[in-house]
Amino acid sequence: MYEKVFELIESRKDQLISDASELIGVPSVNPGQFEKEAAAAFAAQLKRDGINHEIVGPEPLRLSVLADLNGDAEGGVLFNGHLDVVPTGDEAKWTSPPFKAEVRDGRLYGRGSTDMKGAVNAFMHAMVAVRDAGVPLKKGVWLHAVADEECGGRMGTAWIADTGRLPPADMGIVGECSTYEGEVGIVRACTGIVQLKFESRGKASHAARPHEGNNAVINMCRVMIALQDKYERDTTVYDELLPPNTISPATTIKGGVKTNVIPDYCEAEVDIRVVPNMTPENVRAKIDKIIADVKAEHPEVDVTYTMGHWDPETLVPADAPVIKEAEKAVEKVMGYKPKHMKRSGTTDARFLNPKGIPSPVAFGPGDVVLGKMHDVDESVGVQDLINWSKIYAAMIISVCS
Template identity: 50%
Template sequence: MYQIVMDYIEKNQTELIENVKKLVAIDSTNPGQFEKEAALELQTILKQAGISFETYEPFEKRVSVLAAMGSVQTEGGLLFNGHLDVVPPGDLSQWQSDPFKPEIRNGRLYGRGSTDMKGGVAAFAFAMKAVKESQINLKKPIYLHAVADEECGGRVGTVLLMQNNMIPKVDMAITGESSTFNGEMAVVRTCAGIATIVIKSWGKPAHASKPHEGINAVMNMARVIVAIQDHFQIPKTQMDPLLPAPTFAVGTQIKGGIKMNIIPEYCEALMDLRTNPGMTQESIESQLRDIIEKVKSVYPEVNAEAQCSMWDNPTLLSEDSFAVKKGKEAIEKAVGYAPVCKMRSGATDARFINDLLPCLVAYGPGDALIGNIHGYNESVGIQDLVNWAKAYANLILGVCGETESM
């Protein structure tokens, strides 16, 4: 049955590529146009494939598409998780072609979201269609969640689905984020957690010609973030060789002041923190309080605090877990070589799903090394799309099985 499905994908790959192009052509930037139009295009693709779906729109234009393909059983099975939003394209003059007019050059499809991750979403849907068109009856169901908001924290997409008990109780899940490395397909089973720290500084307004009468919140913020940069300590433990080490970046965003000739009364800065198991929100906030207190001991006018506004857990699946084994088997059937597990940076919605069930962190088309994820001239390989569609179809068959013929 595997070969029948892979032959279907090979023969009909043009349809897959056209579906990717249709999705990439839609501006679904977050923040910006958001996901609604891309969700409508995906619904058209699913309708044409004969796959049932529903939509979830908790806020205007914030749409997730939830598709399913039935089976004899109603529990277990497989969940495909991907996202429809993309990051803004940035300076358009830096693109060799319009980011929302996809072009194929030298075997690669260029456009914003081609790798991250409309290529993966299209490959999910095409793999489901290939299984359906091959007339294979599954023992267990297959689900596709093409969600909103992954690029801005996932709170309007996967997190809301979890909070509303809309994640099915499957045997395993995957996020279709890019996990090809210089042309070699791989499995990503770990990712660091992610936390956002908000640093606030308060001062006293005054006329800028009389700075001694005010307290400059921006200047004091500068003292605080330099102190954090110099003295903040993160654990050096390594729980798994493929788990990215914790990192921090302070001052990734900063805003303060309301007018050039007013001493600023308030300033706010953000700190990005990537976490490993064992790190806690309480210990991080305690360390930051200690650093700020030391700054105050030198500059008594400093009035600042640092608090965690978001804390998402790291993900760590073992090499011999069911999800990793099945993921590897599906790739090997598709391309003929045994894949390895690799490390990649960045977080995916797997960090949420793994609180409920095993979910591969990244398992999909797009080259993590040459695909320019979030950069100019983002692209995905045509053959990479085809190979991953085959792997997804194989994964459906491997996890969901085939009913016995009567």
């Protein structure tokens, strides 16, 4: 069964590369032109290959494509990949135009090749091959090609999750890059993030009469230094791959208008990385206590803050079924076990895990070292795409048939 499916994927190699090239040719830049045209192009490919799908989205330009095989089933696997891409940077620095895909020395070049239109087509060709080989499916296979991953995901996977459009899948695969110098890996863990904005209010006066004013910048500094020195980080080791949490106060700070004026306003930002057992409530309680202690010593301090969106950590245990299935699939295709890895940046997996679909951070084509994602001359190995399509197909056969 596996061999037949793998042969079908090999036989459609040119089609896979031509499909990925077509998607790369649509400049779905976020922010910018957005995903509407890319969603239409991908939907046309699905239609050509007879895969059931619909186009959905919260706004006319912010569209995602939801496709499935045997989508009425309970359980199975959900594949997730994004259709948006980051801006090109200086186009003059690209060897070939970023939105005109080109194969050179066995690599497919173009913006979105590795991050991650290549993965979207690898998913799709896995589904087509499984169906064409006549693999009987007991469970469902879903493919979400989504909008807005590069700018927070609120218009894509988060919207799909919040509007009840996630399927009853047993596990999820987000096909972001997890290949390192040609070796296939699996990213199991990354910290979450919350960003805070602090405001300090004081009183302006002439700098020659500072006692008549109240310096909002100095007050802000007292609070930022207290956060740096007094905030107790959670140093629990939850998993060997999950870094302990961090706090970085004053990553930005703005205040003051003129050298001879005592500033009456200052704002600063703080970046906190999130691990299990941290909640908005217990983080607030720690910060409130630190500000209160500063104020007890310096009553002139008037600092408030707002907390941004709370993005939880992604942590899938090494023995979770999705990790075991991913390992089995890599062994089948590559002949070795994938390395388990961590990553600092988060992916759309953070929207799937809280909804009961265990999904590692990243498991997909694209080479973190060679692929140059978000850089000029982004590329993906042609054979990598074929191998990954086989890996996804092997997962479908094992999980769903």
